[in-house]
Amino acid sequence: MNFIPYGKQTIEEEDVSNFIDTLKSDFLTTGLKVNEFEREIYEVSNAKYCVSVSNGTAALHLSALALLNEGDKVLTTPNSFIATSNSILYAKAIPIFVDICEDGSIDLDLCEEILKKDATIKAIFAVSFSGKILDKKRLQELKNTYTIKILEDNAHTLGVKLTYSDISTFSFHPVKHIATGEGGAVVTNDKSLYEKIKMLRNHGQDDKHQMLDLGFNYRLSDISSTLGLSQIKKLGLFIGKRQEVAKRYDKAFENTIVKPLYKFTETSLYHLYVVRIDFSKLDISKNELIIKMREKKIGLQVHYKPINKQPYYKNLGYGSENTPMMDKYFQECLSLPCYPLLSEDEQEYVIKSLLEVFSKRVQGTRNA
Numbered sequence: 001m002n003f004i005p006y007g008k009q010t011i012e013e014e015d016v017s018n019f020i021d022t023l024k025s026d027f028l029t030t031g032l033k034v035n036e037f038e039r040e041i042y043e044v045s046n047a048k049y050c051v052s053v054s055n056g057t058a059a060l061h062l063s064a065l066a067l068l069n070e071g072d073k074v075l076t077t078p079n080s081f082i083a084t085s086n087s088i089l090y091a092k093a094i095p096i097f098v099d100i101c102e103d104g105s106i107d108l109d110l111c112e113e114i115l116k117k118d119a120t121i122k123a124i125f126a127v128s129f130s131g132k133i134l135d136k137k138r139l140q141e142l143k144n145t146y147t148i149k150i151l152e153d154n155a156h157t158l159g160v161k162l163t164y165s166d167i168s169t170f171s172f173h174p175v176k177h178i179a180t181g182e183g184g185a186v187v188t189n190d191k192s193l194y195e196k197i198k199m200l201r202n203h204g205q206d207d208k209h210q211m212l213d214l215g216f217n218y219r220l221s222d223i224s225s226t227l228g229l230s231q232i233k234k235l236g237l238f239i240g241k242r243q244e245v246a247k248r249y250d251k252a253f254e255n256t257i258v259k260p261l262y263k264f265t266e267t268s269l270y271h272l273y274v275v276r277i278d279f280s281k282l283d284i285s286k287n288e289l290i291i292k293m294r295e296k297k298i299g300l301q302v303h304y305k306p307i308n309k310q311p312y313y314k315n316l317g318y319g320s321e322n323t324p325m326m327d328k329y330f331q332e333c334l335s336l337p338c339y340p341l342l343s344e345d346e347q348e349y350v351i352k353s354l355l356e357v358f359s360k361r362v363q364g365t366r367n368a
């Protein structure tokens, strides 16, 4: 059996031939494919505008510059890829890390408590963690009650509709729902945000090549957009396959020591399938389990180490926030392989290998 990673792209013959057609065409960088791909992304997001960019981090960077001013305070989650809060720092604004709920996403009730006490908070940067769509109703209530901007980092939830938030960002990194190599996008219904982000993406120039701001070259190429166009047609299929994997895992782990982060739900697009294991009751540590599974050619991952406890953030004075849910979650969380091409045999192998480790270990538990 080949190594089974936690995530992987699905590239088929059709993707390859479309890609080759573009390589043979006149445009490799900014041609018509970029516009076509952007249209697909705003349509699938039910948004008015889309700006494609070179990766999900660039999408966050430009969004943060468009939404925030220097010194703005922004509520965000410690349970994300570092790029989410880094984007707040890029804009010289101030991330404030809020604890998470049981499903791994930012606790919007805690956000509200903070918003009630501190009228200087300017925004929430939230993540639909692992693919479970954020509580849109709660987000809308917060936006209506407090004067705040809302950015949804939807790197784990391509296909989610834009409703009341100002901006939604995506990543098309190969482990995500569709792959363009590197790639990302911003969607919004706000024309002025759209125009600002489009201008920043292209060195800060407007359509007449006047430089109005200090921008970047964050453009997505026609080559990448071609891949995106051929991939996005299969988005529903990809999500369905991921959900099937999740259902099988959920069933297999019923009444075992391996606890799915949340019970199967159609509202999750399962970018990640996360389980929690209470290692305090076992004589094997999380790292030992990762190594053991790696020996069996299975890649487990940790999503995520709390961002506020990363060395760089600690140097900035972060790390001692009151985030008991996040701290416990981090002790227990592991992501299992979950992607459309994961065969049923491979799924069974992952399940069997994982449970086998525990069937041997349970006798060695301190509490058994």
Ligand SMILES: Cc1ncc(COP(=O)(O)O)c(C=O)c1O
Binding pocket: 055, 056, 057, 058, 060, 080, 081, 083, 084, 127, 153, 155, 156, 170, 171, 172, 173, 182, 183, 184
């Ligand atoms: C939640 C989240 N935000 C942002 C990013 C950054 O995306 P990219 O790798 O395309 O820059 C990722 C990718 O890992 C992510 O998982």
